[in-house]
Amino acid sequence: MSTANTQGATDAAAANPRPELPIIDVDDDASDSTFGDESDASAYSASVTSSILNYEYANGRRYTGYKKGEYLLPNDETEQDRLDLLHHVFLLLLDGKLFRAPIGPNPQRALDLGTGTGLWALDFGDEYPSAQAIGVDLxxxxxxxxxxxxxxxVDDIETDWAYSRDEPFDLIHSRQIGGSIGDWKKLLGQCMEHLKPGGWLELQEPEAWMSSDDDTMERATASTEYQILCNDAAKKFGKEINVAHKFKQMLIDAGFEDVREEIYKVPIGPWAKDPKLKEVGRYxxxxxxxxxxxxxxxxxGKVLGWTHAECQVLSAKVKAEFRDRKNHMYIKTYFVSGRKPS
Structure with missing residues (x-):
């Protein structure tokens, strides 16, 4: 993990470059050649069913019908499982904590942007029973x-918010919303407007780019092709997914103070020697x-025009590389927070 603090744009300009993150030691005692078969991870969220919901179906997946075309990922049970697993991964990373911002012991209102299955908001409400937690999603x-x-x-966080400025938030939180935001300046401006003076914004975001400390990425050609294509498609779509490394400067430019950035390496698979990282990597x-x-x-598929079969073939190759114990890929995950001036 690395930590850096700034006190506004002036300090940021003089700040040193990000320190190098430590190399993750590989557990050489692992005997299996792969990490397992197709995921059958259990989910602990409940989906909402309603006769008025107008879902879209494609590629054997279900998508939201609200704001059709604005969000490219599905919302079916498989996707909900994925979101729940990410929540667990983040809890493991932060040793059970929901956020890194120093908001104080008695927050009254928190807003979770792109809440997904709502687990973060539910956990916040449980941890702070006297506070109100609001989650919003398409x-x-x-x-x-x-x-x-x-x-x-149900709402679109890219449109003008309907929340009363007379009821501002102590904390606004988001997690993995890269690829769903076209105008970050507007979003951060609305966050600033709806925070209490001294309130905090925290963006939690995995980098949409795989790395390794050895020669894995040179060998994992399908994964390399996959991430290049995904990032090219997101740029063409107008909503970049690989934005986490830009958040620190974005918050400074938006007027936030005491901007903090923490970066963690998250292994893809239980190949790390460190027990905590091994557990994190497994999930x-x-x-x-x-x-x-x-x-x-x-x-x-949707943006670059690949066929269903072409997407399936590439996906199968990528998943095989993920499971290969000889591959030691990880993703940098960013926790970036900033305080609204008092």
């Missing part, structure tokens, strides 16, 4: 029975396997 896939202090709304592999086809169909 898809109504959150549980219907929730604590009285947790509410979910992150399941998450990654569930996401390969979703991104292939959504970005490479």
């Amino acid at each position: 898809s109504p896939i959150q549980p219907t029975w929730v604590a009285p202090n947790v509410k979910f709304y 992150f592999l399941e998450h990654a396997l569930l996401g390969v086809e979703a991104y292939a169909f959504g970005f490479i």
Whole structure:
């Protein structure tokens, strides 16, 4: 992990470059040649069903019908499993904590942007029973029975927010919303407007780019091709997915103070020697396997025009490389927070 703090644009200009993250030691005692078969990870979220929902179906997957075409990933049970696994991975990374921002012991209101299955908002409401937690998403896939202090709304966070400025938030949180935002300046501006003076914004985002500390990426040709295509498609779509490394400067430019950045290496698979990273990698592999086809169909298929069969073939090759114990890929995950001036 690396940590860096700034006190506004002036300090940022004089800041040193990001420090190098430590190399992840490989567990050479592992005997299996692969990390397992197709993911069958269990989900612990409940999806909402309603006769008024107008879902779209393609490639054997279900997509939101609200704001059709604005969001490229599915919202079906497989995708919900993936989101739940990512929530667990982040809890493992942060030793059970939901965020890194120093918001104080008694927050009153929190907003979760792109809440997905709603687990972050539910956990926040449980940890702070006197606070109100609001989750917003394009898809109504959150549980219907929730604590009285947790509410979910279907809305597009890229449009003008309807929340009253008379009820500002202590914390606004987002997780993995890269690829769904076209105008980050507008989004961060609305976050600033709806925070209390001294309130915090925290963006939690895996980098949409795989790396390795050895020669893995030279050998993992399908994974390399896959991530290049996904990023090219996202740029063409107008909503970049590989944005996490830009967040720190974005927050500074938006006027946030005390901007903090923490970066973690997250292994794809349980190949790390460190026990914590091994556990993190085990769950992150399941998450990654569930996401390969979703991104292939959504970005490479819909935007670049690849056929269903072509996406399937590439996805199968990528998943095989993920499972190969000789491959030691990881993704940098960013936790970037900033405070609204008092």
